[in-house]
Structure formats: structure tokens, C-alpha cells
Amino acid sequence: MRTAPLGHNVSLERRAWNIRRHAILMGEVQGQGYIAQALDVADILATAYFHAMRYRPDDPAWEGRDRFLLSNGHYAIALYAALIEAGIIPEEELETYGSDESRLPMSGMASYTPGMEMSGGSLGLGLSIAVGKCLGLKRKGSDSRVYTLFSDGELDEGSVWEAIMSAAHYKLDNLVAIVDVNNQQADGPSTTVMGFEPLTEKLEAFGWFVRRIDGNDLAAVRAAFDAAKAQHGQGKPSMIIADTLMGKGVPFLEAREKNHFIRVDAHEWRLALDALDERKPS
């Protein structure tokens, strides 16, 4: 059965809803997963894959594609959902998530999954790889862009700031980085684990074009991606700071006490699907 509607007349709202649904179904398979993060980032992924990026579902390695680097590898469940929605991974594979021999391991790795451009898991790698890819694309004369998603907790990693400095130094205007500020990392709220504000001012001072938005407001997300894409040729890398709500779209998960790894009981996966289904966009 295919729930992902193909074709071009599908709204971003529906794409985001489908991504959330695929993610919940995968979580149900395993009985666990970073589902709250997948739900918070679904609007960003829907915008990336169905508004901003250029790619060919039947040829994930197509040279002319935009690259998407998932730095926060534990968000793989969300990216798989987007790749399923984009037609890069068959929907049937959803049932293999996190299982032996699956192409969909719980932490994203380049060698396992079509459309997965890097191996995450160890946090803070993506921006450095993105810098290399952007340099390489410019050297090839390609007009493709590199998108990289990372999490606010990764701002603690020194390597992230090494990459931030170098992207400005090399004027990588083909780079669009998105930081998911859900304010939750392993040991608690990100801002209390290690303060990173004022983030917009910091990144602007580092020479980046910055847009800070509500990452669950699709119109705002779309406008931010458009603004970032328009920076191509302007000599500055772009950062979209997306403030998001963990569990977005499933009210009882939105309301649940915030944790890096939110507990979902066995019977609650169905309840989450029901809650989502009640909010199905046209």
C-alpha cells in the first residue's frame, strides 16, 4: 500500500503530514525511535524535499542533485520518512526500520541507504563534510547546493565552529545549513547544557546570512529556504535557525515531559497515528 501521494499537486502540509506518518509507523516497528525529533523536523524536511531541493528519485546519486547531509544521524527515522515520501526509498521498506539486514539502521549511515550522503551518529561532523562538498561543487562549476541539518546540541562541538568559520572564509554561498533548535539534548535543555544564544547575532558576526524562524510554520520555513537559496552568488553561507516543538502534530507527545529520548508506550504508537489522522490536511 502506498500512502505517499505522487505527483506535483500535493501541498507541503500534506507532505509534512505524510513524513510524520511514515516516521510513526517506523517507530511502531521498533517500539522506539527518536520520534519526537522526527515530528519536530517534518516541516523542514517537507520543505527541503518538496520545495527547495533538486533531485531524481530514481537516481539518488545523480550528479546534478542538491546534496542533503544529515549531521544528526539519530534523526535518520525522519530522513527515511522524507526519502520514502520522495520516492527514493520504497514505502515497503519502512517495516524493516532498525531490523537486521535493513537498509534503514537507527542511526543514519552513507553506506546503508540510498539518499543518505554521510554517516552520522558521532555528532558535529556534517558541517565539516558540507564545507568540503561545497568547495568541490564550486570547483566543478556545479550550481548544486549543499543542505545540512544539524541539532542545537551540536553547537557544543568545537568542530561545528571550525566549519562555520571556514564556510564564511571560503564564501560558500552554495551552503544552506539548518539547525533544529528544539532545545533538547541528551542531558537536558540545550540552552542549560551549554548556552549558545544569541545565536543569530553570533552567526551574523561569523559572516553568515541568517534567518530565524518558527520551524513548524510551513510558510515561514518556505520563505527562509527561498531567502537562503537567493544567497547563491552573494558570497555568504546561509543558516536557517529553526525553533521547533518536539512531538509536533501529535498533541499528547507535544505535551509530554521533554526528554532527548521521549518515552512512547507500546499502545501509544496507534494513539499517535490516530491523533495524526484526525489532523490530516487535504
Added chain:
Amino acid sequence: MKPAAPRTDAGKPRLTTSAMIASIAGEGQRTKPAPFGHALVELAKEDGSILGMTADLGKYTDLHIFAQAFPDRYYQMGMAEQLLFGAASGLAAEGFTPIATTYAVFASRRAYDFIHQTIAEEDRNVKIACALPGLTSGYGPSHQATEDLALFRAMPNMVVIDPCDAHEIEQVVPAMVRHKGPVYMRLLRGQVPLVLDEYGYSFELGKAKLLRDGYEVLFISSGIMTMRALEAAKALVSDRIDAGVLHVPTIKPLDAATILACCAKPGRLVVVAENHTVNGGLGEAVAGLLMREGVHPAFRMVGLPDEFLAAGALPTLHDRYGISTEALCARVKGWLK
């Protein structure tokens, strides 16, 4: 805690350290300048995919030669080793062949996870060339890469090369670029000794080569210790000791067949000599191979001790830690008594 008294080795003149010495060549030894940089330039004339990258150590890894020849193919990544290797992975993913240089200590210790995850796990075609291998700096543990071979040997997908001299480095450069996949090479920079040309030697990736045969002792060595083993073998002749030298520049994958064949020759003392801690380097690699395959010659290891080494002048330190030619000879004679 009371600071330790400065160490001196009795009876020896007190030498001074050159902080970042440019050469490990002995007095009067034949040398070649910057063989890595020049070989890379020659190769890059034919191979447009080659790019040079460094983390603020271009001049100190002989990559400046490449930078001067191909300024638009050279990336200065700043003093940021994690970025250096992550970005190298990204460039390799886009079809280029990045040659990333820094000091061996920084690649092996500071950036290990980046190399592990973004280069080795993703099997990216990145060549890592690192200066100051083992004990080739008198600057102290911050610059003495005494455990790099053990660390990179332990990393899946990584090829590990420890060349001996300028002649070999010139051949390692094209060979490692021909190999598709990640490579770690130890780099000798500046005025690099020239030794192996006299032995009609040619480097082949993954091959150990017998440079000299001997019926009493077989040195198995890599890097600068092959130079020392050859000198020791010559010196031991006056003591009527006949020593051979098997050079093993590729630490991984190890040339098991050649090593086993050489070690199976009866009646020889096998002495593995390495410019590296005795933990996890060539010595233990060879020992493990011999044990697994049931080949049991008399076996000894010469390497750096499992401790933080002193700062000081290299000749002093090489004597103290047993990797000078004289120290090598003395130990072999002791073992043969």
C-alpha cells in the same frame, strides 16, 4: 608534586634541541629536499583530481611545494584538524583526491573520530600524510606521534604506510593515489635521507622486501628504523654477525606471506625494529602473525617504551630509547651472547 630532575645520560655531551627539526639525516648523509612535495607536484601535473589541504602546516609538511605549483588546488583549512578531515571527506565524495597533511600527533589523536567516521567508514578516497612520525621531534609528547600506527592499524579500511627515505616517499605518493580508498602515510619532510636507491629498491603497496639477507639475525623494520637496521647490519659485520633486513613499509595490509617465509628460515633471531611504541605497532603485528601461523623463531622487539618520552636532542633520545644504530647493535649483541 616535585618536578623531576632533568635527565642526563651519563658520560654523554649535553646536546640542545632544535625545536622543529627539518631533517633526521645524520651528518654527511645523502639527502633529497622535500621529496613528498615534489613527487606530489609531478603527479598532480597528470592527475587533475589531486588537491592539497592542510591545517596550518603546509610549510612543515612540504605541501608548500604543491601550493606554489598549484595555488588554486590548495586549501588552507586553518588550525582545525577536525574540519580538515571532514572537508577532505566531502571533497573526496565529490570525486576529488584530497591529500590532507598535518602532524601525525594531530591526525591520530585530535581528529581520530573524524577520520574514522567521515573517511574510513564512508571509504572516502582521502590520502593523509603526516609529519613528525614516532620520535622525530625533540619537542616532547605533544609532537611525538608514538602511537599513530597502532591507532590507524586498528581502523577498518585504512591502509597504513611508514616509508623509510626520500627514494621511497617519491614512490609511495603515486602508489597511494593509485589505491582507491583511505591511506595514512607517515611523512619525512625537509632534507630527507636517501638510502634505498642503493639497494635497487622499489616500493609496492602491501609488499615487504628483503633488502639484505643474513643467516644469524633478521631485522624486520619500517620507516627510519629500516635505515637504522641497514646501518646496524653493516656495523655488525665487524662483530662477525650476519644480519639481514626485511623492510615492511606497508604496516596494513601486512605482507604476511613474505614475513612468514623469511621468519620460517631456521636458526635466525628475528628482531622487529620500529619508531613507535611497542604497543600495537609493527612488532605486535608481526608477533601476532607468527603466533597465528605457528612460525616460532627466536623473537625480539625494539621500539619506544610505553611512556611519555622526554624532550631533548634527537640523537640523545634515540640512544636513550634504544632506536639509534648503536643502541640497536648493542642489543642484538646482548641477545646473541
